Amino acid sequence: MLPFRRGMATMASLKKASKVVCIGRNYADHIKELSSARPKQPFFFLKPPTCVLLPGEGPVIRPRGVDLHYEVELALIIGKQVKDLDAADEKAAMDAVESYALSIDMTARNIQNEAKKKGLPWDIAKGFDTFLPMSKIIEKSAIPEPHNIELYLTVNNEVRQNDSTNLMLFQIPRMLSDISKVMTLEKGDIVITGTPKGVGPVVPGDIMRAGIKIDGKELEEAKIEVG
Amino acid sequence: MLPFRRGMATMASLKKASKVVCIGRNYADHIKELSSARPKQPFFFLKPPTCVLLPGEGPVIRPRGVDLHYEVELALIIGKQVKDLDAADEKAAMDAVESYALSIDMTARNIQNEAKKKGLPWDIAKGFDTFLPMSKIIEKSAIPEPHNIELYLTVNNEVRQNDSTNLMLFQIPRMLSDISKVMTLEKGDIVITGTPKGVGPVVPGDIMRAGIKIDGKELEEAKIEVG
Numbered sequence: 159m160l161p162f163r164r165g166m167a168t169m170a171s172l173k174k175a176s177k178v179v180c181i182g183r184n185y186a187d188h189i190k191e192l193s194s195a196r197p198k199q200p201f202f203f204l205k206p207p208t209c210v211l212l213p214g215e216g217p218v219i220r221p222r223g224v225d226l227h228y229e230v231e232l233a234l235i236i237g238k239q240v241k242d243l244d245a246a247d248e249k250a251a252m253d254a255v256e257s258y259a260l261s262i263d264m265t266a267r268n269i270q271n272e273a274k275k276k277g278l279p280w281d282i283a284k285g286f287d288t289f290l291p292m293s294k295i296i297e298k299s300a301i302p303e304p305h306n307i308e309l310y311l312t313v314n315n316e317v318r319q320n321d322s323t324n325l326m327l328f329q330i331p332r333m334l335s336d337i338s339k340v341m342t343l344e345k346g347d348i349v350i351t352g353t354p355k356g357v358g359p360v361v362p363g364d365i366m367r368a369g370i371k372i373d374g375k376e377l378e379e380a381k382i383e384v385g
Numbered sequence: 386m387l388p389f390r391r392g393m394a395t396m397a398s399l400k401k402a403s404k405v406v407c408i409g410r411n412y413a414d415h416i417k418e419l420s421s422a423r424p425k426q427p428f429f430f431l432k433p434p435t436c437v438l439l440p441g442e443g444p445v446i447r448p449r450g451v452d453l454h455y456e457v458e459l460a461l462i463i464g465k466q467v468k469d470l471d472a473a474d475e476k477a478a479m480d481a482v483e484s485y486a487l488s489i490d491m492t493a494r495n496i497q498n499e500a501k502k503k504g505l506p507w508d509i510a511k512g513f514d515t516f517l518p519m520s521k522i523i524e525k526s527a528i529p530e531p532h533n534i535e536l537y538l539t540v541n542n543e544v545r546q547n548d549s550t551n552l553m554l555f556q557i558p559r560m561l562s563d564i565s566k567v568m569t570l571e572k573g574d575i576v577i578t579g580t581p582k583g584v585g586p587v588v589p590g591d592i593m594r595a596g597i598k599i600d601g602k603e604l605e606e607a608k609i610e611v612g
């Protein structure tokens with residue numbers, strides 16, 4: 159067991175997050191691969207907390223008729239209420255981050271594509287039960303430079319995603335600022351920060367493995383392995 | 386104080402809902418007024434629980450540059466976990482409803498219209514703090530026929546919305562079935578059921594009043610008055 163202080167997020171508390179806020183299109187090469195427009199400002203959407211899938215709780219459920227895609231993303235666990243944050247106040251933004259996790263933003267890509275075409279909300283495409291596999295909680299001190307770590311995801315041991323968070327278009331202070339000017343972030347909320355290029359489909363039986371490397375070294379608690 | 390049994394929803398617990406699920410386009414005349422397509426099945430989106438504005442907590446905050454619209458809607462407070470509900474099982478659906486409330490689904494219409502055009506999520510347009518004014522909790526027994534009550538909303542005492550819930554395209558069992566096949570509903574979750582025609586803008590200083598009439602009689606606990 160990690161030595162969490164009283165009141166800090168625990169694996170069980172992740173499912174009780176009051177919201178999960180997801181940044182879209184935050185890596186240029188991922189925007190290209192989905193033929194999307196590059197946003198002038200961060201945009202975001204919600205996943206319901208019922209998406210959270212803790213280590214050992216898999217597999218991800220693939221609803222019938224769904225083209226299920228993975229998107230590996232760094233998750234921030236928020237440690238205090240954040241409202242109207244100034245984007246220039248990097249210290250306040252980073253102080254609001256209590257810990258990290260790795261996550262996979264599972265997406266029903268065919269449903270999302272249809273929603274985009276019709277101008278409908280994304281919440282169904284993004285919101286099925288089990289659509290957010292997460293790693294263990296990563297203590298903040300284990301990631302001193304969140305904008306300079308490597309995220310990877312393999313499917314059946316083939317590398318599909320592998321990029322540095324230094325490719326983010328909008329960094330953590332800007333994200334938290336923009337979100338908090340719309341919706342107050344609460345302690346325990348989860349923010350997922352967008353996915354690098356390489357997203358693609360998985361089918362039942364496929365095994366996804368994801369992780370974080372820092373200076374080439376694997377971060378043990380960031381590992382996800384899920385069917 | 387209403388005599389809530391232990392474990393039942395309270396005003397304070399509404400803000401701790403694990404999710405707020407919102408049905409879109411559920412009244413034909415409202416679909417017409419927004420020039421929207423009529424859905425073949427219910428669709429839905431999320432508002433963050435930070436939207437909830439309890440009686441006396443107003444006003445609704447109008448973010449700069451936002452064309453702020455009201456949408457009066459009947460809210461369901463869910464009393465038990467609901468997963469993969471059969472749409473034909475009306476009894477199970479109605480058993481899952483613990484109580485009701487009236488609500489106003491505040492919407493940044495210009496942001497929503499832009500999102501629709503660009504195929505982007507609705508969560509920002511729908512998700513600003515204070516964007517879900519609610520009435521007191523209405524005991525279930527006070528609304529024996531939820532598909533046959535009158536919802537109304539006035540702005541500065543002019544009637545803007547006034548229609549019966551018998552105009553809903555999809556009724557409660559179908560809504561809860563469709564939602565619960567995507568995301569498990571949890572005790573305390575809030576489901577808002579769509580708005581009748583007559584939506585429109587409000588500006589600072591306007592007073593919205595909304596309520597429910599049953600057989601022409603005002604339901605006191607359903608009243609909302611908010612700036």
Ligand SMILES: [Mg+2]
Pocket residue numbers: 180181182229231263352353
């Ligand atoms: Mg994503």
Ligand SMILES: [Mg+2]
Pocket residue numbers: 174175176401402403
């Ligand atoms: Mg909660």
Ligand SMILES: [Mg+2]
Pocket residue numbers: 407408409456458490579580
């Ligand atoms: Mg609405």
